[in-house]
Amino acid sequence: AQRVTxxxxxxxxxxxxxxxxxxxxxxxxxxxxxxxVQYSRQRLQLLLRHISRESIKGFTADLNKxxxxxHLKKPFAQEEDSAxxxxxxxxxxxxxxxxFGKGTLLTVNP
Amino acid sequence: EPEVTxxxxxxxxxxxxxxxxxxxxxxxxxxxxxxxxxxxxxxEFLVSFYNNExxxxxxIFDDQFSVERPDGSNFTLKIRSTKLEDSAxxxxxxxxxxxxxxxxxxxxTRLSIL
Numbered sequence: 001a002q003r004v005t006x007x008x009x010x011x012x013x014x015x016x017x018x019x020x021x022x023x024x025x026x027x028x029x030x031x032x033x034x035x036x037v038q039y040s041r042q043r044l045q046l047l048l049r050h051i052s053r054e055s056i057k058g059f060t061a062d063l064n065k066x067x068x069x070x071h072l073k074k075p076f077a078q079e080e081d082s083a084x085x086x087x088x089x090x091x092x093x094x095x096x097x098x099x100f101g102k103g104t105l106l107t108v109n110p
Numbered sequence: 111e112p113e114v115t116x117x118x119x120x121x122x123x124x125x126x127x128x129x130x131x132x133x134x135x136x137x138x139x140x141x142x143x144x145x146x147x148x149x150x151x152x153x154e155f156l157v158s159f160y161n162n163e164x165x166x167x168x169x170i171f172d173d174q175f176s177v178e179r180p181d182g183s184n185f186t187l188k189i190r191s192t193k194l195e196d197s198a199x200x201x202x203x204x205x206x207x208x209x210x211x212x213x214x215x216x217x218x219t220r221l222s223i224l
Contacts, residue, residue, distance in 0.1 A: 034212060043114075044153070044201065046212040086153065096141060096205065097166055098213060100153040 002027040004089050006101035013077050014109050021072040021104045023061075023087030032090040033063055033070040034098070039083045047085070048072070057081070077108045112136045116202050116216035123192055124224055131187045131219045133202030142185045143203040143213060144177065146170070153201065159185065189221075197223045 003026040013019050025031060033050040048056055050063040050070060061072045070087060084105050088098040115134045123129045135142050144156040157167045157177055164177065176188045185204075189196055199220050203213040 036215075043217045044215040046214075049212055096211075096213070097143065097155045097158050098145075098153075098203075099155065100145075102152040 002031070002089050002091055002099045004087050004099055004101035006085075006087055006104050008104045009102065010105050010107070012107045012109060015079055016076050019074050019077045019081070019106065019108075021085050021087075021106065023070045023072065023101060025068050025070065025087075025089050027068075027089060027091060029091055032096075033061075034088045034090070035059070035061055035070075035072050036086045036088055036100075037083050038086065038103075044086065077106075079108045079110055082106055082108045114202055114204055114214050114216035116200075116219050118219060119217065120220045120222070122222045122224065125194055126191050129189050129192055129221065131189075131200050131202075131221070133185045133187070133216055134183050135185055135202065135204030136206070136214055137183070139204035139206050139214070141165075141205045141207075141213075142177075142179070143205075144187045145201045145203065145215075146198040147201065147218075148195075148198045156187075192221075192223045194223050197221060 005024045035047040036044045037047045038044050048061050059074045063070050084103050086103045087101040090096050090098050117132045142159040145153050147153045155168050157171045158165045174190045178186050199218045201218045202216045205211045205213045
């Protein structure tokens with residue numbers, strides 16, 4: 001079975017502060033990990049995927065297979081980063097369904 | 111940039127009635143999905159569809175649910191006899207190929223069962 005855990009339901013930081021949104025997963029195979037973001041009243045949008053190892057809007061995430069984690073980080077948070085963030089896992093098999101965490105609501109205060 | 115589109119944005123239906131939620135996936139995508147999100151809960155997988163058949167379904171996707179791709183563009187989710195607990199946000203998603211590709215989501219349909 002595959003499971004994604006986002007331990008923080010809410011995270012509040014000040015503008016310019018570093019931010020880390022935690023994600024841990026449980027899966028016995030080689031998963032594909034993603035971060036999706038949902039800004040107020042907008043659709044779920046892909047932010048990052050682990051296989052591309054890219055930085056989007058200053059965010060990075062590294063897959064740590066030893067700790068089964070895929071934490072999302074940004075060194076200097078901006079007010080426009082305020083949104084709901086979902087970590088998701090796909091087992092990479094023939095159907096590629098996503099298993100989501102419960103999400104973390106990030107609020108960046110001025 | 112092409113988008114997944116869903117209609118309607120909000121559907122209000124009496125309990126026991128049938129409802130059809132519609133989605134137009136991105137045109138060159140091959141895999142299609144429905145997810146739902148009950149208020150305050152996480153996004154849950156319902157069903158995946160490929161090559162004109164269901165490839166996987168969750169425990170939630172019981173006999174009351176069905177999916178169809180009636181033509182080359184639409185992808186529909188039908189709930190035959192709605193229950194109060196079907197009230198949720200329903201998201202359609204599509205992806206071009208499979209491994210490693212991100213799924214693209216629609217804006218969702220908010221289904222309210224009275």
